Each structure stands twice: as C-alpha cells, then as structure tokens.
Amino acid sequence: MTTAVPAGVREAAPDPAPPMSHKEILEALSGLLLGMFVAILSSTVVSNALPTIIAELHADETTYTWVITSVLLATTISTPLWGKLADLVSKKVLVQLGLIIYIIGSAIAGLSQNPGMLIGARVIQGLGAGGLTALAQVIMAAIISPRERGRYSGYLGAVFALATIGGPLIGGVIVDTSWLGWRWCFYVGVPFAVIALIVLQKTLHVPVLKREVKIDWTGAFLITASVSLLLVWVSFAGNKYDWLSWQTGAMVGGAVVLALLFLLVEARAREPIVPLRLFRSSAISLAVAASMFVGIAMFGATTFLSQYFQLARGETPTMAGVMTLPMILGLALSSTIAGQIITRTGRWKIFLVVGGLFLTAGFGLMATLRYDTDYWLLAVYMFCIGVGVGMTMQNLVLSVQNQVRPEELGAASSVVAFFRTLGGAIGVSALGAVLGNRVMHYMEEGLTKLGLKGHAAGDGTIPQLSKLPAPIRTVVESSYGHGVGDVFMYAAPFALVALIIILFIKEIPLRTSNAEPVVAAGVEERASAPGRHAQRDTVVAESNGHAMGAFTGEDTATFGGGTAVAARAEGGSGIRGFITGSDGVPVGHATLTLIDVRGHQLGRAVTQADGSYDLWTPGGGTYVLIASAGDHDPQVATLAVGDQPLDFDLVLSGSGKLTGTVLGAGGAPVPEAMVVVTDVRGEVVSTGVTDPAGGFGFAGIVAGVYTLTVSAEGHRPTAAPVEVGTGQTRQDIQLLPAAQVRGTIRVKDGGPLADARVTILDAAGNVVGSATTGVDGEYAFADLTGGQYTVVASGYPPVANTITLNGRGDEPYDVWLGHAD
Known part of the structure; x- marks a missing residue:
C-alpha cells in the first residue's frame, strides 16, 4: 500500500472534531429550531389574515401579491449573504442578528397604516427570516454528518409542519377575535423570537471560522435589481400596460442585462454571492434547478389557498387554517419518515422521485378546483401536495450538502435556498397576476349573465363577501374558485419539470462524517495537459503513517511498486502521472479508478498510449487509486491530496498465467473436464473446460495461492492447491475413475x-x-x-x-x- 502526502497537507486538513452525541445535537438545535419556527410563523400566521388585511387597507390583488413577494424577495437576496457570512464569522451571532431584524420588521408591520408601509416592513421581516432559514441549514451541516442529517432534517420538517399548521390557525383566531385584530398577527411572533434568542445564547456552540470578510455587495445589488425589475414587470403587465409593449421590452431587457452583469461580477468576485464553481457538478446544478421549480410551484400555488377558502368557500380565517391541515399532515409525515429512512439507508433519490410524483399529481388534481368542490376530494389533493413538499424540499438541500467540502457548506446550502425562494417569489408574482386576470375574467362573465355588465370590471380590490348581495356573492365565490384552480393548473407543469430534473440527478450515498472526502457527481473531467507531469517539485512521502523523507526535483520515493512525486501546478486539486510495466514500457489503455475511503467511486480514467493519465479530485483529502490493465496485476495506492495537483506514477507487474493438463488413471487426456479456480476466500476467479487434449489455461491470474478444482464424467472430482506467480505456472491434474x-x-x-x-x-x-x-x-x-x-x-x-x-x-x-x- 502506498501513501503520498504533499507538503503542507496536514495544515490544510486539520483533524475533525469528535462527533456530537444525540443529546448534544438536540441541545444545540433547540434554539435553532425555535428560530426556524419563528421564521416560518412569520409567513404562515399572516396567510389567512391577508384577505382581511388587504380588504381593510383597501388594496387590490397586486398588493396582496407584493405583500408576499416582498418577503420572498428579501429572503431570496439575503439568504446567500447570510450563507457567505456564515463561512466567515460566528454563526451563532448571525442567527441572533437575524432574530433581532425579524423582531424589528414585525413591530413595524404591526403598526402599518397603508400598503406601502406594510410591504416595507415585510421586506425587513424577510431579511431576518432569510438569515434564520439559511443559517439553520448551515449550522446543521456543520455539526451533523450527511448520513445523520436526514434524521435531524426530519425534526426540521416537523418544526416546519408545526409552524405551518399552527400559523394559519393562530392567525385565523387572531383575526376573528375582535379585541385583537390583524395587527397582532405580526406581534405574535415576537415573544417566540425573544425566547429563541435566550435559548440560542445558552445552547448553541458552533466552532467559529475567522478569516478576512469580503462580501459581494455589487453582486447582491445586481441580482436584487434584476429580479425586482422582472417581478415588477410581471405584476403590472396586462393591467397597467400590455404584455407586448415598450415597457415590457425595457423591463425584461433591463432584467436580462442586469443578470448578465451579475454573472460577470460573480465570475470575478473574491467571495461571490453565488459561487459559480459549484455548478461544475451536474448533480448540484440539477438539484438547484429542481429547487427553483419546486419553489415556483409550491409558493406560487399554495399562497392563494387562503383566498380560496375565504373568498371561494366563504369560510372564516380560522376555518381556512383548519381546512389546510391535510396538506400539513402530509408534509409532517413524509418529511419525518423519509428523514429516518434516509439516515438508516443513506439513500435519498427515491424520496425525491416519489415526492416529485406526489407534487405533480397534487397540483394536477388541484387544477380541477371549483368553489363547490367536495372537501374530502380537496383534502386528498392537499395531502398529496404536502407529501411531495415534505420529500423534496429538505432532501434537495441534503443532496447538495453531501457533495461539497465543509468550508463550502454555507455557500452551497444558501445557493439552494436562494433559487428555491427566488422561484417562490417569481411564482407568487406571476401566478398572482394570473389569478387577478382570471378572477376578473370570470367575474365579468358571471356579472354579465346577471345583467350587470356595466359593473363587471370593478376596481380590482379584494371584496368583503359579507357585504355583497347573494347573487353577486355567488359570482365572486365561483370566480375565485375557478381562478385558484387555474393557478394550480399553471403551477403543475413547473412541478413536472422539477420531477424530470430530479430523475437526472445522480445519487451519491451520504457520507457518515463531514471529514470524509466529498464525492462529486457529474463534474466535467479536466483535459490532460501535455508535459505538466514533468513539473516535479517537493514531496513528503509516508508509508504506513511514518514519514520517509523529502524529495526534490526529479527525485522519487518508491513503496510497493508505486512512485509518488508531489507537483506544483496551476488549477485545482487532481492526480496525474504515468503507468508503466515492470520493464519500464508505458502501459496504454490501463484503467484507473478513484474512490474515497468508504469505497464510493469518484472518478475513472483510461491511460493514453504513452501511459499518462489525469484524474480530477473534488478537493484535498485522502483517496484510493486503483490501476489495472490486461496481463498485469492491479495496483492500489492510498493518496493524500492537498490543494495542488499530485503527480503519482505506478508500476504494474505482469500478471500470472495458469496452465495444465487433466489426465485419467492411465495417463490418457480427459476432454471436456470442468476446471474451476477459486481464491482463498472461496470466490470463483475463473472457470473453463479442457480441450480434446485435456489442456486448460487461464490468463490474468493475480499472483497468489488458489484452489484448482477439476471434475469430469466417469471420474472422481479432485482439488489441489496451486501457487501462481507473475509468470506462467503449470499444474497437471490426474483424475481417478469413479x-x-x-x-x-x-x-x-x-x-x-x-x-x-x-x-x-x-x-x-x-x-x-x-x-x-x-x-x-x-x-x-x-x-x-x-x-x-x-x-x-x-x-x-x-x-x-x-x-x-x-x-x-x-x-x-x-x-x-x-x-x-
């Protein structure tokens, strides 16, 4: 076994901290989960109150959409910033800062006197909630291994379910209680936030990584401006101006230009808000894309359920919350059960696929929604959506976290949350515009049938059903019921696209420790650079963990047939070198396989005609390199790779060949005798049948001790031990008559x-x-x-x-x- 360690690798990869016990993790997560409860509550507690809030503020459907979109947009933009800060400063301080910002935003929202003030306060709430959402994933990734993370992600899903269940119910009760009023929907989260601050101070202890802070403010501004411009266009297109107009061209064109500038800035930024290098992995790119489409469908469609229950079915805000329980039940059950199974098996893709199926089916069924749809059918549809959300949302984050190094967990987690919430903001804005348009269309049709054509257009404000005459109320309920059904119809294709993307994600088994080398799926292999293998510098070689000395220039260290030479080169980490035979002749078309210490395959390469090879590694760490070629014994080497590429040459010895003849009692050859070669473990290495002369031969037998078993009709079977060398070994077998x-x-x-x-x-x-x-x-x-x-x-x-x-x-x-x- 060979070990090659480049100089300085020990400083680059310090020993990991001992794993925390289940009790310690729960204590550390207690305040964090409470903070997550607050962040989720800020959205769900308002959902059933929004129709009442918007009606009392005399706002329209566009304002309703922007009260939700503003939170999502602020969360979207702030999430990667929080994630980047988490890679640079204390995560504990950041979580507490997020809670404080949330408390300030909640207080201002409760004091709002007009739609503009409410939207501004919701932006502040979104900034705080973005920090809590991103940092919860980051801290869990820092203290829990990917394999165990599925279990605790289930707890996170349960908290999500609790806040999602309790929020609408609490909000509905507050709105229906005359001496409280809708303003208390914003105040109710403040006590929970204060308690979370205190608990976090006492229980959360996360290692602090200190290095120079460099925040990509330019990138944050550009992506904010680009998305905001796009959402403003979607909100007012078809209302203030036509879809095909100069305003559309200016806004869409401006959003595209700003997005291109954002990509240019990110490619050059020292600490980019969205690290573009993460997208070298197709698995990460696909998971991020799937998260965005899940966000479009999930946020975009479910946001308008409260309007459906209150405006299409005439329910109170409290009952509107109660009637969404099937969806929350499906979410709670699926996230918790899937998390437990993922922890035991390490397999997660099946849950993403099943979740995508449930999500797509749920949205498709909800497209049939009308104001008089039987509730039991509606409950089944919502349960399907809940199961789909519970299986996809957290596990998409988990799949990405499993493929990045520990120092990139913050950025990677935030990128997934960024695109999911960005999709949500786009979905809410776009589908909100669809809902407003479809409701107006259906109301015009309904009022025209009543002979009220002159009143069909209305002023676009959300109505109060209790003040409407019965015939008009029926038209309004029917319009909102049909309109919300159309929203789900438009959301279903996005869920289907997410499912298709999930099918192409390559499953990488979850690591059991954050210290294990990362398996990167679908990373584009680097082309071999001619002559780069000759750039030999310094190497520190180890055999069995003991330092063997340092070598410079063309000096090499050889252990067990391998030659290790560390090299300096431009670019990322990798392993490259030459494969030769024992006679020094290059071995072309040899196969090299790179695996991690747990046996998971990371990469594969085939040597060129000159014996050269080049393998990409996902980063510094310990890897196992296996080389094999026809007529040669395979070789295996354990390599410790740092931040610079490692040159490693291997020598393959010629493999053995086993031949012989099977003879009968009188010396006559025995044709068609079955010959089986097994190793010391009893595994069958090769089998064959003797030729008419009784001869047999096996090539490519690795040197070692084997058992040769021969059987033939009319003869007693026999077995004999045989030791195969690197050359040809002959073993004749005599069979006795049976x-x-x-x-x-x-x-x-x-x-x-x-x-x-x-x-x-x-x-x-x-x-x-x-x-x-x-x-x-x-x-x-x-x-x-x-x-x-x-x-x-x-x-x-x-x-x-x-x-x-x-x-x-x-x-x-x-x-x-x-x-x-």
Missing part, C-alpha cells in the same frame, strides 16, 4: 422394499454415504474409488455384506431383507 454401487433392497419374497436405510462404509469403518430407498427399493452411491466396502441395509433386521469395487463403472448389488425363518 466407481458406483447400486442395487435394490428387496424382501425375501422378491418385492422391492421402500424406506429402507442403506449405509456404505469404507475399509476403515468410516461412513462414506447413506441413502433411503424409494417405492422402487433402489439405492445408489457414486464417486467411489476401488476397494473394499461394507453395505449395511436396515428396515427389517439389518444385513451387512462386504463388497469389493474395481473402480470401473457400476457395480450392481441387491440386498434381501426379512425375518429369520
């Missing part, structure tokens, strides 16, 4: 005897075999050598007779049993 004794056990009147017990003993009295006769009284013993045997038959009083076999085929021998006369 004698067989057979006969019938009969009673004295001549009839066959069934169920008689027949035992055959050799000359030394050892039992060679035993049998029980059938209805025909027959028995048989095969594969016997020549010599003296004793046949004992019982059923009546036993009879023992001695027979002599000549070793040449069948020997008939019948036995008569019966009582003595």
